[in-house]
Amino acid sequence: MSENNRLVHFGIGAFHRGHQAYYLQLLNDTLPEEEHWYYTVINLRQETRAIPTALKKQNGSYHFKRIAPDGSAQFVNIRSINAVEDASEDASVIAQVFNDDKVKAITITVTEGGYYLTDSDDLNLAHPEIAHDVEVICQQQGQPKTLFGFLTLALITRQKMKHGAITVATCDNLRDNGNRLRNVFYQFLESTKLTDLIAWLDENATFPCSMVDRITPVPTTSLVEEVKQHTGIDDECPIMGEDFEQWVIEDKFATTFPPLETVGVTLTNNVHAYEEAKIRILNGGHFLLSYVGALRGYVTFDENIRDPELNEWLKQYHQNEVIPTIYDRPFDLEAYREVIISRFSNRYIADSIERIAMDSISKFPQFILPTLKLNLDRDYMPTAAIRLIAYWYCFLVLNISDRFEFNYKDPYISVARKWMQSPEPIEAFLNDSDIWHGLTTRFPMFSQALANQIQQTLNIYEERYP
Structure with a gap:
């Protein structure tokens, strides 16, 4: 040595x-x-x-x-x-x-x-x-x-x-x-x-x-x-x-x-200020959009960004729900968001949705839950997040039931399997304290809005993946 x-x-x-x-x-x-x-x-x-x-x-x-x-x-x-x-x-x-x-x-x-x-x-x-x-x-x-x-x-x-x-x-x-x-x-x-x-x-x-x-x-x-x-x-x-x-x-x-x-x-x-911006803007956006892209048949994340509808959904999530609830700002967050979108659109990286989508059950409380909580605390219904979370749930349902083929890896997949085995899977999902940390109990209107969105999304994709 x-x-x-x-x-x-x-x-x-x-x-x-x-x-x-x-x-x-x-x-x-x-x-x-x-x-x-x-x-x-x-x-x-x-x-x-x-x-x-x-x-x-x-x-x-x-x-x-x-x-x-x-x-x-x-x-x-x-x-x-x-x-x-x-x-x-x-x-x-x-x-x-x-x-x-x-x-x-x-x-x-x-x-x-x-x-x-x-x-x-x-x-x-x-x-x-x-x-x-x-x-x-x-x-x-x-x-x-x-x-x-x-x-x-x-x-x-x-x-x-x-x-x-x-x-x-x-x-x-x-x-x-x-x-x-x-x-x-x-x-x-x-x-x-x-x-x-x-x-x-x-x-x-x-x-x-x-x-x-x-x-x-x-x-x-x-x-x-x-x-x-x-x-x-x-x-x-x-x-x-x-x-x-x-x-x-x-x-x-x-x-x-x-x-x-x-x-x-x-x-x-003050690492916290930097990590809060990165985890909630970059990792949160990566997380939520990956499951929509997977269900649309996209393979790499840059395809999500080139889809005008998904690009707009991500913009709404960032600008309406994430950036307004980041209070300690070490740099210009909108400029940071634009850099991230440029990075996400790099087709030469060809970052696979499969890689980004894995381990979602342990990632959700880290990447998404704080944004939801801060919006609900300010009496703002996070509609963009609700729409995207519904796709995450739908992705898990279709993958676990073998109706949607995707190489999904997650050491905590048994958690999602328990939701699906329940007589009321959506309710089991919304009542899982490890996922929601009590948020759905504190904000029943949010819980109901998400349940309704999940059902609408399932209705669309259950026809596509019978």
Whole structure:
């Protein structure tokens, strides 16, 4: 291993390689070799082993096709990852990696569902995978299955070191993500009786909040050949993404952190303002429009934006219901919305609706519910959201009943199946406290309006998909 300072990342997906590793490459390009930072990336789940296996064969090096809305592209060779590990079958890898004074921080991208949150933002200790990991840690043997089990092993290793202080930076699309991770991770540790580790963390670890943004779709089948043509290099695991990037991170680090502010990363004490705008305008719009597009037979999200009706629906949602209820504004929100629409319309990215639509049951309370609540609190009926939510429900009904073929993935799909098995499925949906957090009970007129819209939408599509 080199003598350079190091970050570790949990979750080796395209987004990490097009975002955190990309920024680290930008930084290294400005520094002499002895000041470079490098990533060790660790795979945690067996079903995601293919990419890290290919990446390891290339010593962590790969190409990133960075595409502008006009189709022009640059092929960036990213070399900031120089160690690839797989802990999905051998958790001892964790201790080996973290027992290194050069490791200063860990970054995390495991998606929203990987935090196992309840509707009260607590850890779902009843979930079988969480219960499994509690047992693994208590017995000090076995193979973890979740972020919390692996993170515990990492931080136990740091606790034993003389200079083990470390920053734990989640980069997933959760509001107040650093504080929420810290909260549920402490709950996990309390359930394993590791109170001494909690005390150590209070003094030696920080959990900064962050906001990240870049669209990194599933690479096209032709990307490997494109990289070969443009660079002359055989690359079996290239990625692609838009030419927009943003990383806002709380200025709260336990020890040395790479000076990423020199390459465009925003350090601030008010991440909330940035994340609120991004999650509600970008992620919320992505979420709601994806199910309408899916039911209309669209494959990529730019097709939604080129549909005049859907473009107008999204505009109404943004301008009438989202932007008026964002009160802490770090920048011009209408200008931001226009940038997002431009990004959404990038046909050269060809971001798949399949990718955007997955994991909807855990995303809904994060991306959509706050907008609904704030509008209802101001006595405004969110009619655009109601129309779009009805399509989400309709999409789930038709997909679960096998009347609409779509490769939909969601670890919480059983929740939706329970609605459909109820004598009154729409009512079961509207009464689900994990989805609505009591909102439909507080605002019965909203609940009735949504129920009526759902039925109208179902009537249309049940004829199309009998």
